[in-house]
Amino acid sequence: MNLSRFVFSAVLLLSLGAHGVLGAEETTGSGVETAIMAVSETSEPASIQNLAQLVTKAAEAAGTAQDSANWVWILLAAFLVMFMQPGFAMLEAGLTRSKNAGNIMMKNLMDFSIGSIAYFVIGFGIMFGADKLGLFGSDGFLLSAANTAGKEGMWQYAFWMFQVVFAATAATIVSGAMAERTKFVGYLVYSVCITMFVYPVVGHWIWGGGWLSTLETPMVDFAGSTVVHSVGGWLALCGALVLGPRLGKYGPNGESKAILGHNMPLAALGVFILWFAWFGFNAGSTTEASQSIGLISVTTNLAAAAGAIGAMITVWIKEKKPDPSMSLNGVLAGLVAITAGCANVSPGAAIAIGFIAGILVVFSVEFIDQVLHVDDPVGAISVHGVCGAWGTLAVGLFASKEFGGIAGLFNGGGLALLKSQLLGVVTVFVWCMVLGTLLFLAIKYTIGLRVSKEDELRGLDITEHGVESYGGFQIFTTD
Amino acid sequence: MKLIIAYIQPQRLTQIKEALAKAGICKMSVTNALGCGQQMGYEENYRGVKLSVNLLKKVRLEIAVTEEYLKKTVDIILEAANTGSIGDGKIFVLELAECYRIRTREKGKVAIG
């Protein structure tokens, strides 16, 4: 046996093994065959067998390394997405009055806690269980598919952890739009319903093998502009509509009054946290340690940056000053919009998608407030509903074969993808508006959705929870 | 005895304090105040909605003085608080009926110090 050939083969195998850590699937299989063929052409039978064993071992090692990397990546991403909870909590607290800050913490704490249990018991099964009619899943409740016996069962734990933080994100988006006037117990009931049913059904349609994922040209919503954000945003719209505006928000002639948030640095901290956590949200949605996480992080970051710039310029021109809270909304608008297409568009397209979202969010916030007279203290409907819809449609325009394997209208793909995207946006809107309205009306006429006038004026911290959020501080409130 | 109450621009407080200290006047009370004069505030903008702020942040300065210090104190405040622009503030002078020092139970002129 030729020694140098042996050494060469060993080196080849090692490098295949190392390469296998990332993107093992395509490379190892064919690479191993080539290696065996290359060696078998010239070597004696005995050493061929040895080498073949060596090759198999290397392939196994590569597979194990890939598995480990997948586990680490999906869980790291899940933990990042969990960090969106304090992000939303800080944003909402910052943009509302000090007398309700504790209530806002409680809503954000409990929708995650209750949502986790509800998603464990029912939600996950409806989203990812065996498909029924393309509409919902029907098994896997209580994490029944998970076990410690083997790889598949073990993966279910990691996968559930990643999915539950998404469900809780959809739930918590609604909190901001309903801030400062919602009865706490009513909010708890809502939390159960969204994580148990409303969100998982949409999740099943698009991610769980349901009808939107089996269209001739399947809808593309990579990390959930529609699944997570539009669902949250449209439910926020239902909630704010059924609740009505905060006391003093609109004058007798319908003119909009400003109700100042009490802590801009806290709101900004929330948005920075969300931006940071969003890398887990988008890049983690590969659910495996693939090489595409670099591209996804780049598109995510660029869209957020462009969203901030777009919103700042728009509000600067419209209102003569670069308003901080609108610029913060711009960041989130860009992030929400790129979430659907983060793996399917070029960095340049990501900038366009984010920038347009930034412009859109300013017009949308002002339209919803001043024309529709729907009181949404943090802009959740505009950021998540409107920009989620825009981002989902934008995939149909900007998707490029080079990145995600499918082309949108601007890259020669015709209208097929755009149509699927539009179908998804519209059906999810209808689903959420119908269920959301029914849900909030049901709560309103049973346990009650809104606190009394007196309670609203005193603040929900004292009336709903019996505490003050800023004991020892002199708080000066006149509204 | 007189009580001087002055509403001043918050950013002038340091200068006024220093000028008073130079003249040996160092007893005073300072509180935050909200107020408006004849211009009725100004307009701000929050999330695209106009917001008229008619109560501005001011500082309220209280100094109790004996007759001999009255003119000096008022003059120093008039000088140090003045920038020549609107909102510079106002000084009110009130008759002061009595004054007690709690520790020693002294009253009147001695108590003011």
Ligand SMILES: Nc1ncnc2c1ncn2[C@@H]1O[C@H](COP(=O)(O)OP(=O)(O)OP(=O)(O)O)[C@@H](O)[C@H]1O
């Ligand atoms: N008549 C008043 N009674 C009580 N407080 C007053 C009165 N006038 C002024 N103040 C207090 O003094 C602060 C400063 O007043 P300001 O200097 O703006 O008075 P003005 O009459 O508007 O004069 P200018 O035209 O110079 O602004 C006010 O914000 C308010 O707190």
Ligand SMILES: [Mg+2]
């Ligand atoms: Mg004035």
